[in-house]
Amino acid sequence: MRVQEHTITLAEGPVFYRSARPEESAASRVESPGGGAPVPLYLHGAPTSSDDWIGLLERTGGLAPDLLGFGRSAKGGHLEYSPESLADFLNDLLSKLAVEEVQLVLQGWGTAAGVLLAARYPERVERMVLFNSVPLLPGLTWPWWARQWRIRAVGELAMGSTTKTVLTRWLRRGATNPAAWPTDRIDQTWNHFDQGTQRAILRLQRSADEEHQRVMAAALESLRVPVLVIWGEQDPWWGADVLDAYAARLPEAQIERLPDASHWPWLDDPAAIRLVASFLGAPDDH
Numbered sequence: 001m002r003v004q005e006h007t008i009t010l011a012e013g014p015v016f017y018r019s020a021r022p023e024e025s026a027a028s029r030v031e032s033p034g035g036g037a038p039v040p041l042y043l044h045g046a047p048t049s050s051d052d053w054i055g056l057l058e059r060t061g062g063l064a065p066d067l068l069g070f071g072r073s074a075k076g077g078h079l080e081y082s083p084e085s086l087a088d089f090l091n092d093l094l095s096k097l098a099v100e101e102v103q104l105v106l107q108g109w110g111t112a113a114g115v116l117l118a119a120r121y122p123e124r125v126e127r128m129v130l131f132n133s134v135p136l137l138p139g140l141t142w143p144w145w146a147r148q149w150r151i152r153a154v155g156e157l158a159m160g161s162t163t164k165t166v167l168t169r170w171l172r173r174g175a176t177n178p179a180a181w182p183t184d185r186i187d188q189t190w191n192h193f194d195q196g197t198q199r200a201i202l203r204l205q206r207s208a209d210e211e212h213q214r215v216m217a218a219a220l221e222s223l224r225v226p227v228l229v230i231w232g233e234q235d236p237w238w239g240a241d242v243l244d245a246y247a248a249r250l251p252e253a254q255i256e257r258l259p260d261a262s263h264w265p266w267l268d269d270p271a272a273i274r275l276v277a278s279f280l281g282a283p284d285d286h
Contacts, residue, residue, distance in 0.1 A: 003057050010089075010096055013074030017065035017093075018050045020057040038101040038126040039063055040280055043090070045108015045134070046070065046201045047167075047193055051185065056105065056266060059273055060282040063102075065093060067113065069200025071192050081203035083136070083212065086113035091121055100124070103280050107131035107264065109204055112216060119219035127226040129276055130246065130253075132238050132263050136208055136216045137245045143237050149205040159198040164190045174263030176234050181267075220249040227253040228279045230272050232261030254279075 001020040008015050040062025042053040049071030050064035057064055066073040068089050069081050079085070090113060094102065103126050106114040111133035118125040135142055149155040167190055171181045227250050231243045247255055256275055261268035266276070276282075 001058050001061050003054055007072065008096065010092060011074075013068075013076060013079075014072070015065060015068075015074065015093060016050070016072035017063055018054065018057060019063050020061045022061070036100075038103045039099050040105055040282075041090075041094075041099075041102040041114075042105045043067065043107070043110030043114045044070070045110050046204065047197055048108075048189055049192055051188060052107070052264065052267075053105075056273055056276060060277050060280050062105075063097070063099070065090075067110065069204075070197055075194070075196025075200060077196075077199060079200075081200045082207040083109075083112035083116050083204075083216070087116035087120055090114070090117050091124070094124060101126050104128040105131075105276060105280075107133065109134055112136050115216065115219045115223070118225065119222050122222075122224065125225055127279070128223070128228070129279060130227065130229045131265055131272075132232055132235050133242070133246065134208075135238060135242045135245070136213055137220075137242075137249070138210070138213045138217060140213075140242055140245055142205075142208070146205055149202055150208075155202050155205070159202060160195075162193070162198075167193060173236055175268055176232075176260055176262045177268040180264065217249055220246065223250065226279075228256065228275065229253050230256045230258065230265055230275055232263060232265035232268060232272075233257050233259045234262040234268075237263065 001022060003018050003020045006017055006019060040060050042056060042062060042064035044050060044052045044067065049066045053064040067086055068079055069075050101124055104114045104118060111130055118128060148158055168186050171186065171189065175181055229246060247253060258265050258269050258272060261272060266272035
């Protein structure tokens with residue numbers, strides 16, 4: 001399927017998203033992306049964007065927005081950056097696009113936003129896929145650099161001093177496949193890693209307090225939809241303890257561990273794309 005790019009205005013700011021549908025339905029892409037059926041909705045983590053999902057969109061179709069604060073969507077300092085505010089943003093976006101029901105595919109901070117969307121608006125979510133996700137649950141420890149971002153002034157200094165070389169090293173460390181982060185993808189991510197995105201990341205990280213951990217745990221436990229968890233076991237930041245914490249709150253979930261994949265499993269192992277396509281009921285790829 002061919003992936004198209006769109007920019008709309010939502011809450012007086014721009015929102016960028018990608019979409020893909022069978023070519024014969026091209027005329028209806030923007031007005032009614034779902035055509036009445038559940039639409040795959042892909043939600044990225046930080047510091048990336050909907051660019052993460054192009055390969056999966058080509059395979060399954062669906063929608064992939066740049067979340068507020070990331071990519072080409074609005075990044076204003078007046079905006080709130082928390083899982084709750086992103087869930088409300090997603091609900092508004094789906095209403096704007098006349099999409100009634102979705103199949104969520106989530107990674108990183110996108111998981112926090114998507115799980116809260118499903119808990120708040122269960123009628124909107126038909127099923128869910130979780131990739132390597134943030135440790136926003138009680139009892140889990142964040143990496144040292146994420147804890148550093150929570151400290152006022154220290155976080156701003158660390159974020160502002162990030163160079164393209166440092167960002168490149170960080171992104172490529174989260175992949176086992178050398179082709180996962182080619183130069184052009186690095187360039188695009190760096191171009192979007194501006195003050196607005198840095199501010200959004202800091203505010204998201206600082207929202208990860210004990211209350212948000214309890215809310216996330218309760219939201220996961222409230223889910224009553226089929227869930228597939230795909231975990232890259234080579235992830236240098238979110239380890240087996242994070243997967244176990246999610247699995248404990250999703251006892252009916254299907255768990256797929258990919259031993260040779262890392263933080264973005266579908267970029268490392270084609271098996272991840274096949275698993276998602278099968279779980280979402282996408283047509284066979286010929």
